[in-house]
Amino acid sequence: MGREFDRLFDEWASTYDETVSGVDPEYAEVFMHYEHILNEVSAKVSGHVLEYGVGTGNLTERLVKRTPKVVGVEPSAEMRKITRTKLPSVPVFDGDFFHIPLTDYPIDNIVSTYAFHHLTDEEKEKAIALYSSVLVPGGKIVFADTMFASEAAKLETIHKADAAEYRRLAEDLRTEYYTTIPFLQALLDKHHFSSTFKQLNAFVWIMEAVKVKQP
Numbered sequence: 119m120g121r122e123f124d125r126l127f128d129e130w131a132s133t134y135d136e137t138v139s140g141v142d143p144e145y146a147e148v149f150m151h152y153e154h155i156l157n158e159v160s161a162k163v164s165g166h167v168l169e170y171g172v173g174t175g176n177l178t179e180r181l182v183k184r185t186p187k188v189v190g191v192e193p194s195a196e197m198r199k200i201t202r203t204k205l206p207s208v209p210v211f212d213g214d215f216f217h218i219p220l221t222d223y224p225i226d227n228i229v230s231t232y233a234f235h236h237l238t239d240e241e242k243e244k245a246i247a248l249y250s251s252v253l254v255p256g257g258k259i260v261f262a263d264t265m266f267a268s269e270a271a272k273l274e275t276i277h278k279a280d281a282a283e284y285r286r287l288a289e290d291l292r293t294e295y296y297t298t299i300p301f302l303q304a305l306l307d308k309h310h311f312s313s314t315f316k317q318l319n320a321f322v323w324i325m326e327a328v329k330v331k332q333p
């Protein structure tokens with residue numbers, strides 16, 4: 119479950135850091151303000167942090183400057199290799215959004231950038247329910263990812279990608295599991311989180327969800 123993208127990311131790992139710098143015109147808007155987006159996420163956390171989909175460790179690098187208690191989870195072996203080279207002291211486990219590494223301390227924050235859309239909406243709910251059960255009260259989920267204000271906004275973005283002949287981008291938007299803010303907000307309410315959303319570029323929003331009540 120949730121591991122169907124491993125081969126894609128193994129193949130992408132060696133050139134991923136070039137892509138996020140905006141060299142690929144199809145993805146330039148998706149990765150616009152990439153550094154700022156990662157900084158915004160890391161500025162919101164402290165204490166013991168669990169990061170999902172660490173990729174090449176770009177968010178991880180920022181997190182370890184704020185707190186030494188960072189643990190990562192990443193399903194692509196090639197991505198894990200790059201992060202381990204950049205950050206040999208950070209434990210990065212093989213796993214997906216459902217893997218909770220065994221630690222001897224409670225988890226204060228769960229973070230991720232550009233990765234949550236790899237879960238179907240059904241899987242997203244399972245993940246949020248799981249995080250509600252493991253986070254300390256007052257703990258937070260902070261995820262930045264492509265999401266849409268509505269289904270209509272998503273369709274319009276796909277039409278724009280088609281019109282620009284951005285075929286790879288249009289295909290991604292159609293086939294990966296990009297969701298809407300109202301959907302996420304309802305899930306978070308149901309699982310005892312108070313949430314806010316802020317747009318950071320044409321595609322990416324930051325979702326901050328504070329656990330308000332023990333389930």
Ligand SMILES: C[S@@+](CC[C@H](N)C(=O)[O-])C[C@H]1O[C@@H](n2cnc3c(N)ncnc32)[C@H](O)[C@@H]1O
Pocket residue numbers: 119120121123124127138170171172173174175176177191192193194197213214215216230231232233236237
């Ligand atoms: C676009 S990259 C983002 C990497 C990094 N977080 C960043 O912001 O640059 C998406 C990452 O999510 C990982 N990923 C894909 N499916 C996943 C899953 N089901 N659970 C956790 N991570 C996943 C990929 O292997 C990849 O490293």
